[in-house]
Amino acid sequence: MAMLGRSAKRASPFRLSSLLRSEKDPSLALELFKSLNPGPETKPFRYSLLSYDLIITKLGRAKMFDEMEQVLAQLGQETRFSVPEPLFCQVISFYGRARLFDGALRTYRSMPSFRCRRSVKSLNSVLHALLKCREFDRMDEVLNEFKDFASPDACTGNILIKSLCGSGRLEDAREVLDEMPLRWIRPDEVTFLTLINGLCSNSMLEEAFKLKDDMVRVHGIWPDARLYASLIKGSCKVGDVNMAFGLKEEMMRERIKVDAAIYSTLIHALFKVGRTGEVSKLLEEMRENGCKPDTVTYNVLISGSCKKKDFDKAYRLLDAMAENGCKPDVTSYNVILGELRKEGKLDEAADLFEDMPRRGCTPDVVSYRILFSGLCEKMQLKEAAFLLDEMVFKGYTPHDASIYKLVDLLCRERNHELLLTVLRSLRKGKAIKADYWTGMISLACKNSEFSSVKLVDHLTTP
Numbered sequence: 001m002a003m004l005g006r007s008a009k010r011a012s013p014f015r016l017s018s019l020l021r022s023e024k025d026p027s028l029a030l031e032l033f034k035s036l037n038p039g040p041e042t043k044p045f046r047y048s049l050l051s052y053d054l055i056i057t058k059l060g061r062a063k064m065f066d067e068m069e070q071v072l073a074q075l076g077q078e079t080r081f082s083v084p085e086p087l088f089c090q091v092i093s094f095y096g097r098a099r100l101f102d103g104a105l106r107t108y109r110s111m112p113s114f115r116c117r118r119s120v121k122s123l124n125s126v127l128h129a130l131l132k133c134r135e136f137d138r139m140d141e142v143l144n145e146f147k148d149f150a151s152p153d154a155c156t157g158n159i160l161i162k163s164l165c166g167s168g169r170l171e172d173a174r175e176v177l178d179e180m181p182l183r184w185i186r187p188d189e190v191t192f193l194t195l196i197n198g199l200c201s202n203s204m205l206e207e208a209f210k211l212k213d214d215m216v217r218v219h220g221i222w223p224d225a226r227l228y229a230s231l232i233k234g235s236c237k238v239g240d241v242n243m244a245f246g247l248k249e250e251m252m253r254e255r256i257k258v259d260a261a262i263y264s265t266l267i268h269a270l271f272k273v274g275r276t277g278e279v280s281k282l283l284e285e286m287r288e289n290g291c292k293p294d295t296v297t298y299n300v301l302i303s304g305s306c307k308k309k310d311f312d313k314a315y316r317l318l319d320a321m322a323e324n325g326c327k328p329d330v331t332s333y334n335v336i337l338g339e340l341r342k343e344g345k346l347d348e349a350a351d352l353f354e355d356m357p358r359r360g361c362t363p364d365v366v367s368y369r370i371l372f373s374g375l376c377e378k379m380q381l382k383e384a385a386f387l388l389d390e391m392v393f394k395g396y397t398p399h400d401a402s403i404y405k406l407v408d409l410l411c412r413e414r415n416h417e418l419l420l421t422v423l424r425s426l427r428k429g430k431a432i433k434a435d436y437w438t439g440m441i442s443l444a445c446k447n448s449e450f451s452s453v454k455l456v457d458h459l460t461t462p
Contacts, residue, residue: 011036013048020054026062029055033071049081056087060094065103068094076114083114089125096129104129105142120150127159136167152183158190165198170207173198187219193227200234205243208234225256232262236269244269260286260294267297271304279304295321299332306339311348314339318359330356330364337367341374349374365396372398376406385418389425 016036023029033055036045052075059068068091075083088111095103108126111118123146130139139160157180164173173195180187192215199208208231215221228251235244244266251258263286270278279301286293293301298321305313314336321328333356340349353371356363368391375384384406391398398406403426410419 013051017050026058026064029058030067053087060091063098083116085116085122089122092125092129096132099133101129101133101135118149120153123150124155131159131163136163139163154185154188157185158194162194170198189221196227197230200230203238205234229262233265236265241269241273260291260297264297264300268300295326295329302332303335306336330361333361334366337370341370346374346378368396369398373402376402381409385422392425
């Protein structure tokens with residue numbers, strides 16, 4: 001890179017683009033980009049649009065937004081070319097992914113200063129960023145400001161419907177759907193799927209099924225597997241398992257593949273309503289149709305077995321997963337850990353927790369929280385303090401209520417040495433919020449021999 005900086009006269013825009021493309025580190029790529037204009041005494045380097053595109057993309061992906069804005073400002077001073085709209089759509093997308101909607105909106109507003117005409121593509125990018133950032137309350141503001149710059153398309157309608165569903169404005173979402181044909185915009189499969197998803201999530205099954213009928217009868221769009229999955233999930237949510245199975249049968253008549261996700265939803269529903277005797281029959285049908293159980297399916301079966309207190313079967317299912325090439329994930333173990341804790345089988349839970357790494361699965365924050373809460377409930381305070389220290393070391397924190405309970409128990413037991421150990425662990429890992437510390441210190445001082453000054457002195461001493 002230094003050699004390129006010393007040889008700026010010989011460097012070409014093509015060569016710079018090649019080097020930027022191959023440089024993985026965005027900071028080094030930025031240094032490389034800047035090195036071709038070392039000072040005012042040298043002739044300015046003629047950057048290509050591709051070079052700008054490459055460095056802006058690298059900085060945006062790395063969330064180096066200040067540096068990205070500096071490059072954009074430099075790009076704005078270029079007079080040799082206009083900046084294409086897709087580059088701005090990409091910048092807006094970067095801000096959206098980072099949940100920085102103001103940055104996305106500012107970028108959209110700045111496009112005319114780059115001699116770039118805004119179309120529905122960039123408008124949709126802004127609306128999608130709004131959706132990502134969940135800034136639903138600002139949707140009307142955005143639409144009113146930019147309605148004169150672009151005509152909406154089906155993608156615009158789909159984004160609006162998803163935003164309205166996300167904010168609970170389902171009637172407004174339906175109005176958007178009804179208005180689309182009046183604007184010569186044809187709703188597509190995504191339009192109906194999005195709105196039906198919203199209706200099912202809010203247990204509005206009657207409206208969802210009516211919309212499904214209208215989709216076929218009025219718009220000539222046939223439901224696909226995703227839409228059936230949404231209706232099946234919604235039916236199971238309200239406890240109408242027979243309706244869910246009816247939809248599954250309808251899929252099979254229409255020769256639409258029933259996948260593992262749908263079977264998993266149905267199995268979970270059977271466990272939930274107590275129709276466990278039908279699970280084996282559904283699994284057999286699943287196999288006959290060439291649908292292999294996946295991790296989610298096994299996790300549902302494990303959960304159902306645990307709720308029936310059949311832990312031996314749950315362990316057999318773990319083994320069956322490995323035998324069938326379906327590796328258990330951390331959820332598989334956490335389901336068993338949680339149910340063991342509820343049943344008071346803490347020793348068995350601790351053994352499984354310790355065995356997880358050997359089985360190829362690292363415990364996560366949920367695993368630790370389950371065991372930590374169980375240790376506190378069983379008054380195994382020394383073990384809880386040891387586990388807390390391990391959690392803090394890994395960057396995990398228990399729930400506030402669990403921490404408070406441990407401190408309260410140590411105070412009642414007058415175990416001041418272990419209490420200090422716990423509080424030091426919490427301080428070291430910054431594991432609780434500042435306002436919660438006040439209550440914690442007050443509790444410790446109220447139920448122990450420490451004054452607040454003495455306790456703070458102990459905690460601040462290395």
